[in-house]
Amino acid sequence: xxxxxxxxxxxxxxxxxxxxxxxxxxxxxxxxxxxxxxxxxxxxxxxxxxxxxxxxxxxxxxxxxxxxxxxxxxxxxxxxxxxxxxxxxxxxxxxxxxxxxxxxxxxxxxxxxxxxxxxxxxxxxxxxxxxxxxxxxxxxxx
Amino acid sequence: xxxxxxxxxxxxxxxxxxxxxxxxxxxxxxxxxxxxxxxxxxxxxxxxxxxxxxxxxxxxxxxxxxxxxxxxxxxxxxxxxxxxxxxxxxxxxxxxxxxxxxxxxxxxxxxxxxxxxxxxxxxxxxxxxxxxxxxxxxxxxx
Amino acid sequence: xxxxxxxxxxxxxxxxxxxxxxxxxxxxxxxxxxxxxxxxxxxxxxxxxxxxxxxxxxxxxxxxxxxxxxxxxxxxxxxxxxxxxxxxxxxxxxxxxxxxxxxxxxxxxxxxxxxxxxxxxxxxxxxxxxxxxxxxxxxxxx
Amino acid sequence: xxxxxxxxxxxxxxxxxxxxxxxxxxxxxxxxxxxxxxxxxxxxxxxxxxxxxxxxxxxxxxxxxxxxxxxxxxxxxxxxxxxxxxxxxxxxxxxxxxxxxxxxxxxxxxxxxxxxxxxxxxxxxxxxxxxxxxxxxxxxxx
Numbered sequence: 001x002x003x004x005x006x007x008x009x010x011x012x013x014x015x016x017x018x019x020x021x022x023x024x025x026x027x028x029x030x031x032x033x034x035x036x037x038x039x040x041x042x043x044x045x046x047x048x049x050x051x052x053x054x055x056x057x058x059x060x061x062x063x064x065x066x067x068x069x070x071x072x073x074x075x076x077x078x079x080x081x082x083x084x085x086x087x088x089x090x091x092x093x094x095x096x097x098x099x100x101x102x103x104x105x106x107x108x109x110x111x112x113x114x115x116x117x118x119x120x121x122x123x124x125x126x127x128x129x130x131x132x133x134x135x136x137x138x139x140x141x142x
Numbered sequence: 143x144x145x146x147x148x149x150x151x152x153x154x155x156x157x158x159x160x161x162x163x164x165x166x167x168x169x170x171x172x173x174x175x176x177x178x179x180x181x182x183x184x185x186x187x188x189x190x191x192x193x194x195x196x197x198x199x200x201x202x203x204x205x206x207x208x209x210x211x212x213x214x215x216x217x218x219x220x221x222x223x224x225x226x227x228x229x230x231x232x233x234x235x236x237x238x239x240x241x242x243x244x245x246x247x248x249x250x251x252x253x254x255x256x257x258x259x260x261x262x263x264x265x266x267x268x269x270x271x272x273x274x275x276x277x278x279x280x281x282x283x284x
Numbered sequence: 285x286x287x288x289x290x291x292x293x294x295x296x297x298x299x300x301x302x303x304x305x306x307x308x309x310x311x312x313x314x315x316x317x318x319x320x321x322x323x324x325x326x327x328x329x330x331x332x333x334x335x336x337x338x339x340x341x342x343x344x345x346x347x348x349x350x351x352x353x354x355x356x357x358x359x360x361x362x363x364x365x366x367x368x369x370x371x372x373x374x375x376x377x378x379x380x381x382x383x384x385x386x387x388x389x390x391x392x393x394x395x396x397x398x399x400x401x402x403x404x405x406x407x408x409x410x411x412x413x414x415x416x417x418x419x420x421x422x423x424x425x426x
Numbered sequence: 427x428x429x430x431x432x433x434x435x436x437x438x439x440x441x442x443x444x445x446x447x448x449x450x451x452x453x454x455x456x457x458x459x460x461x462x463x464x465x466x467x468x469x470x471x472x473x474x475x476x477x478x479x480x481x482x483x484x485x486x487x488x489x490x491x492x493x494x495x496x497x498x499x500x501x502x503x504x505x506x507x508x509x510x511x512x513x514x515x516x517x518x519x520x521x522x523x524x525x526x527x528x529x530x531x532x533x534x535x536x537x538x539x540x541x542x543x544x545x546x547x548x549x550x551x552x553x554x555x556x557x558x559x560x561x562x563x564x565x566x567x568x
Binding site for chain 4 (some may be wrong): 025031050072
């Protein structure tokens, strides 16, 4: 099973007055992580996509379960698999752990559209093929 | 049906290179909004809760549907109802509209715990009673 | 002396693990405040400027003195005066207080340029005239 | 001359509707960078300092010159030197470049205090000695 992963350290800047990582900042981290997956995992650079090709990949649905508190300087490991590739959307499952313990699990549905018209665009064949490499095996698509 | 609502303007600081509101910043807005609901809607101030009483109200589950793009200087209206009050958790449904059009819908499950032990705490009776005022009517709790 | 002012509450989302407002978030607040000054104080809306006219007003210089810690739910009052109007730049002095006590003082130098070329643009006469209304009196321009 | 440096990529999450890095986010990056300097450059971990020893290192003064716009996926190199070590403060000079071109220059004055009393604390000898390794040579302290 192909899993795209990255690690990231929880910083002072991510914390709040409760002394733990403030959850809205996890979504900023997730955007960076998905940006890395597009660039390094798929070979389709976010900058090229947005600036040169005027295509956007907006997040249309998120589910998130926050399991354990993130503490300053915890090393988080993010692991991503694809659970479904639609005509112009893709479903991702992301797990964040630290030292083997769960921190959060999220699912993202990301759409593909033309930036100027806001109309959905089918994935080009090469992008679809690149995504298939990260598909979770059958039976794990929930 | 009691709905707690607030309006907020999308700022330059909320936008990204795609020219629209960057969704991770919506979660920061939601935290401010829920903070207002605790203080103004329930009469239990976030500061008092966190600093004086060392109680935390962490978000444990989120579902979000992003329906329409937010543009700079759109006025967003957020409307909150309670869909379930558990022993030490509360379920919220939030709708964001602008000029009558949907922008996003979210559900939040918020827990109640002692900050130092991380153990869940049942809601005190006065807090539970305050929450009941914002309950959605039967049949709309989904 | 004409002073443009606004108030803003320090939120949970502005705090860090030291329990006080995290200073990088003050710069986000300052951007919102300067955005309000352009729109409400000068009558030149940030959205119109950026989106329709493709003009940008980048910050080119900042000096900041952080005097007192900001605590959750402090009401901050921001007061702005203009200290210098250049050909294609403007110098602003901002003071933030809470309950009459200083929190921070900042000076900003903001430039005026064409978004596409990055070349500086002289202020149009109407914008310059609007800025003059907020000029600090002689002898206070330091 | 000892210079502490790190690189960091400008992300989609750092951009604004003008398509360039939004300057308030540079201050968040600078906080991470100074956190790295404390931990990796000085050997005094931010977490240990804040959580275990209840000491804070608040920023009391900043000067910033923004020289060139930051674009998505630019690699920024940050270089830090110490220009002055006071009894309970330290002055830092930071230069950010990308591909050899200047992006911004900042100076920071950072204080050292007890978190609970807010009173300034002299640097311990070992911290002072660690800081001296990063001092800029004479004649460059401006």
